[in-house]
Amino acid sequence: MRIAIDAMGGDAGPRAVVQGAAAAVQAWPGLSIDLFGPRDQLQTELMSLPRHLAVAGSRLFVRHAPETIRQDQRPSDALRRGGDTSMAHMLAHVAEGGAMAGVSAGNTGALMALARRELGMVAGIPRPAICTAIPTRGDGRCYLLDLGANVDADAERLVDFAHMGDIMARHVDGLGAPRVALLNVGSEGTKGSATVREADAWLSESEALNYRGFIEGDGIFAGAADVVVCDGFVGNAVLKASEGLARMLIERVQATFESHWSSRLVGVLARPALRRLKGELDPVRYNGASLLGLDGIVIKSHGSADATGFSYAVLRAAQEVSRDLPARLARELGARQHRTQQE
């Protein structure tokens, strides 16, 4: 299996990306990676891989791309002028079949626009939805979508999201009948905006989905559903607020132990548990987000992901490749569209 990576997207430069790619290669047997970016810079990073990752270097290949998409660059500008960037070269490589999936930690809007142009969409989906797995109570997970690509999603788009999330949960996670829910301000049918009520009516008629109706925000983390659907504005606000809250709580946990546990003994004993906690308390940052609806696999990693976080995004891509996600999306969404047209 071969995956293409835009090595220049991360907030902290290519080091975390290259190390994350190396870690993913070690974790997934048979995986090779093409790294896109300025050749000299990437060669330098490969040469300075830490010793425990150095052996992975033989399965990492540098592909030269001189330019970089800026974080503040507009999608329209990326489409016009971004042709020689690491992101565009990476996506073109995927489109040509040189790799089976692409990963970037760069500008989300540019990634969506370029990916849509290079790879195209499946089954009449007009633009990708961004989808990530959120950790839930009891070590579960829940797919939340859309996370910002479709700011004004109408009822039809929400129904698309429900089906795409369902396909993801069935084929990538192997769930038999994923519980699908629609995010709303209350669980009663009379509440919420006209758009969610319309989508609810359509979803309630669907026999293909295990649709469970409305869910409120706290239900996401409670594990009450396997797929939660909302428009991109709401999903983005929920995801980013959750990241901010997790960061604040980590600081409070640390401050609590530092201020009250003056005893040196206890401080030393607490340290390993606190380290573990720090990872567990920042769960929303540690998954790649899938751009669903493309005729191909593209994963967006968090811009501030460290090497471990980036490696998870690459492994996410590998998982979707191994389950042949785009073909399943095309087949099942296409069949649904066909049925709808016949009605």
Added chain:
Amino acid sequence: MRIAIDAMGGDAGPRAVVQGAAAAVQAWPGLSIDLFGPRDQLQTELMSLPRHLAVAGSRLFVRHAPETIRQDQRPSDALRRGGDTSMAHMLAHVAEGGAMAGVSAGNTGALMALARRELGMVAGIPRPAICTAIPTRGDGRCYLLDLGANVDADAERLVDFAHMGDIMARHVDGLGAPRVALLNVGSEGTKGSATVREADAWLSESEALNYRGFIEGDGIFAGAADVVVCDGFVGNAVLKASEGLARMLIERVQATFESHWSSRLVGVLARPALRRLKGELDPVRYNGASLLGLDGIVIKSHGSADATGFSYAVLRAAQEVSRDLPARLARELGARQHRTQQE
């Protein structure tokens, strides 16, 4: 100062409410409270107040109201049939001047509808906005509104929210020029829905506000603004998701210490710190929410608040009374409306 309380609204019955009222009376010198609910039931709760709260009993007065608004009752039904309920009697008492503020942990929709009818609105605000103070990094706080009352808020409503939040932060918290921000999916002016971009254009022209432009979800908890404005759908989703995440993280903190700290010594030493943490990790649940725009003060407490949580909601009401919030809202929003009409 006298405050009226709907004693029957909480999920767990009147005990937490009565104990919370007693705790508030002890914390705020000169405060008396009228408790609305079935007389016998409330008398029983007053007789069984824990010893450290018993002395407060002399400033708690039972007012008989035989019925209760159900949690699943529709606002329209509450308006038609809710006349003899503890919530309606409490609000009528405030409207008649028998108390200066009202507090309920009951059905939010019914509370808004009944409060609007009993108290009326100020300065042409069509319906209340729900607003609460969210804790931020560095022991700060940030007012977030609306939290669910205005599911389809247009740009004009978002501008109202900005002004109401500003008045709240200036007069209740004593901030000189509160930083006001608009929640969006990106911080660039070109991003987001048409509604937020329109509101942004209006707010940017306002000389009365210290308007800082767009903020993303993680900015709320980062303390980047003192007032964050969004429509009720988004605010509700963000607040409830944050509650759900906080609950999940508390469980993980506990599980981490229980699973890894087998040593009995460390377990015993850790217990007090963990207890403190539990309170600090659930910050979103511990504030009453204000129904802003009413011609009077009404605070909604969390339905699942315990006695401590409910006492905070009562103290919030007392604080708004002491700063004369409705008169300031009427004056400043009225002056703004007058200016807008002249233009």
